[in-house]
Every structure is written in structure tokens, then in C-alpha cells.
């Protein structure tokens with residue numbers, strides 16, 4: 001069985017990762033979303049096990065200690081991490097998995113899964129980014145300022161990614177990502193790696 005694709009959607013806070021990811025999941029229902037663990041408190045309406053697995057610091061540290069996380073990062077005072085087992089089992093079962101994670105974590109995943117598809121969601125401008133973080137109304141002014149400082153540093157890591165997608169308009173950004181995923185599925189090198197015997201078979205013919 002062919003392994004699924006690991007798709008990593010990253011970019012600064014407020015750029016629209018969550019929004020784009022949820023629209024994308026409706027368009028591509030076969031795409032499996034990896035639910036992260038976090039020590040952040042739930043926001044209104046967030047459900048444990050759906051949006052995040054909400055953990056205490058102790059529980060999170062325990063997950064780290066027993067290597068249950070594929071990657072983890074500290075972000076603006078809270079810990080976030082990707083449960084390893086779920087991702088590995090889902091990929092092995094042939095399904096595509098999407099991670100929606102911040103930039104440091106994405107680069108750690110790249111070390112372990114260089115064959116993954118790394119997509120950086122870019123804001124149309126830093127002013128627009130600030131407006132989006134502020135407009136969402138979930139953060140205090142201090143956190144907004146902190147997230148903006150981090151965002152400017154994160155933008156410098158864009159060159160480590162395979163693709164940059166500008167999130168000017170949600171539908172358009174989703175369409176670009178859909179095209180990337182379709183193209184990645186069509187890459188001949190991936191088929192050849194999976195069907196190692198094919199070149200030999202062609203030679204014999």
C-alpha cells in the first residue's frame with residue numbers, strides 16, 4: 001500500500017492557518033487532520049479532542065518523556081505538540097495527514113519527514129496580519145504584541161519551505177493548496193520510490 005502524504009501547513013499566528021485548514025478539510029474530506037496537544041487553556045467553544053488535546057504542563061512533559069510527540073514547541077508561553085502515533089499510523093494506512101503547526105515545529109518535522117510537503121501561509125502584509133490577530137478578539141494586547149514580534153521573526157524562515165501560499169482570500173488560498181496536494185500526488189519520483197521494482201520491469205521489457 002502507498003503511504004499517505006504528510007502535509008504541513010505553517011505560518012505566523014493570525015495568518016489564517018485555522019480558517020484555511022477548516023475550509024480545506026471540507027473540500028478534501030479524505031485529508032486527515034492531526035489534533036495537537038497543548039497546555040494552552042481552551043478558548044470559548046473549543047472542545048477537548050477536537051480542537052486540541054488540552055493538557056497540564058505535567059501531562060505534556062510526560063508525553064515528551066515517553067516520546068509520544070513527533071515534535072513540540074513552546075509558543076508565546078504555552079507548549080504545543082503533535083501526537084506521533086496517530087500521524088505514523090494514518091500515513092502507514094495510506095491516508096494523507098495535515099498538520100497545522102507553528103514554524104519551529106514544522107522545521108523539526110522536516111528533519112524527520114523530509115519527504116513531507118511544507119507549505120508556508122503568507123499574510124498579504126504585516127498590517128493585515130495585525131488586523132487579523134486583533135480582529136479575532138481572542139488575545140490580550142500584550143499577547144498580540146508578542147505574537148507580532150514572533151511573526152516577523154517567523155517570516156524569515158519562509159525559505160525552508162517547499163511552497164509559499166499568500167492568504168489574500170480564503171477560497172483562493174485553499175484552491176492553491178489543493179493544487180499543490182494534487183501535484184504532489186502526481187510526482188513521478190514518489191511513484192518510483194514506492195514501486196521500486198518498476199524501473200527493473202521497464203528495463204526487461
Ligand SMILES: Nc1nc2c(ncn2[C@@H]2O[C@H](COP(=O)(O)OP(=O)(O)O)[C@@H](O)[C@H]2O)c(=O)[nH]1
Pocket residue numbers: 011012013014017018036037040071072073075080081082083100101102103104105106
Ligand atoms: N509546533 C506546534 N505548533 C502548533 C501545534 N498545534 C498548534 N500549533 C501552533 O501554535 C500556534 C498557537 O496556536 P493557538 O494558540 O491555537 O493560536 P492560533 O492558531 O493563532 O489561533 C499556532 O501557530 C498553531 O498553528 C503543534 O502540535 N505543534
Ligand SMILES: Nc1ncnc2c1ncn2[C@@H]1O[C@H](COP(=O)(O)OP(=O)(O)O)[C@@H](O)[C@H]1O
Pocket residue numbers: 011012013014015016017018019020132133135136167168169170
Ligand atoms: N483570507 C482572509 N481574509 C480575511 N480574514 C481572514 C482570512 N483568513 C483568515 N482570516 C481571519 O483572520 C483571523 C485569524 O485567522 P486564524 O485562522 O485564527 O489564524 P491562525 O490559525 O493562523 O492563527 C480570523 O479572524 C479569521 O477569520
